[in-house]
Amino acid sequence: MAYYLNLFSPETYEAFTASNRTVSGFRLRQQQAARKIRIGDKLICYVTRLSRWIGVLEITSTYYKEDSPLFYEKDDPFVVRFKVRPIVWLPKEKAIPIRTERVWRTLSFTREYDPDYPYWTGKLRTSLNQLDDEDGRFLEQLMVAQATGGEVFPVDERDYQKLLSHRVRRLDKTVSVSVPQDTPDDGVVPPVEVRESIKIQALLASIGAKMGMRIWILRNDRSSVLAEWPNDRDVLLDELPLNYDETTLRTIEQIDVLWLRRRSIVRAFEVEHTTSIYSGLLRMADLLALQPNMDIKLHIVAPAERREKVFQEIRRPVFSLLEKGPLSELCTFLSYDSVRELVKERHLAHLSDEVLDEYAEEAE
Structure with a gap:
């Protein structure tokens, strides 16, 4: 038993x-x-x-x-x-x-x-x-x-x-939504938190590279991430090899970390260190709104103490009405600690990216 x-x-x-x-x-x-x-x-x-x-x-x-x-x-x-x-x-x-x-x-x-x-x-x-x-x-x-x-x-x-939660009716199904309470945010992020998010981006890049993925890193963060991730393989992309319209490409390029297999995006990661959590979710929603047939696994990555905030935000009514489906069913949460656990997995080079699903958490 x-x-x-x-x-x-x-x-x-x-x-x-x-x-x-x-x-x-x-x-x-x-x-x-x-x-x-x-x-x-x-x-x-x-x-x-x-x-x-x-x-x-x-x-x-x-x-x-x-x-x-x-x-x-x-x-x-x-x-x-x-x-x-x-x-x-x-x-x-x-x-x-x-x-x-x-x-x-x-x-x-x-x-x-x-x-x-x-x-x-x-x-x-x-x-x-x-x-x-x-x-x-x-x-x-x-x-x-x-x-x-x-x-x-x-x-x-x-x-x-x-x-x-509250239940709202889409054309195809009924889904749970939440209406988060607004919390103060003066827009100032302590440097130590910014630094920690860069380290997590570097770990995500490293994990993807070991699994045989090619890696995209947000241009604004690239130099900082590379200082944490000694990229000794030709896996970092300077340009995305994707055939989308200009608006879609500009949206995709703003995502923190992407894993690509050949010419397809496999997973997308928004690493959050701000109080609102909102900007990363908006980029994910924008991407799904522009390309509802795109088959990508989406992740919000944040400190464990922001888990409930992520789940509250991801279940907002506006995110429940996307054509592809509710964002809460398409985007999962990865804690910083889960990323640190994952990077310690033995034989990452022989694991499928589906191992991430064992660490990801869904909004219930």
């Missing part, structure tokens, strides 16, 4: 709570991970944005695929499914905050970190990550005890409502 992570957003937590709680669903991209799950394994459930442990589900079937509505009445993306038996399912007021002292100092992936910093979140990157047996047993026992007594952790209902 093994323990695996099951991430819920506040919306899917509410939907699962209102259901008969006998089926748990995951996105199609998690099908490969689902194959290793066995009957009797347990899902340890965590609510993102609320940052609380919420329940334990026992797997009672092998995985199967089904596209009938589960969490949403229409266009439900959670088509990889397991039948489950709830061992415990907590109301949100009794769900256990991850930063509770006893929890934080016990879990193997948090106890070495300061609770005020988000660098521990890699373990909670995606559902079906396997948890250490000791962590899984601890959380299961803690939540079982919480269900029959335990402490109440009040939830401000007004704050909780702000965490919930």
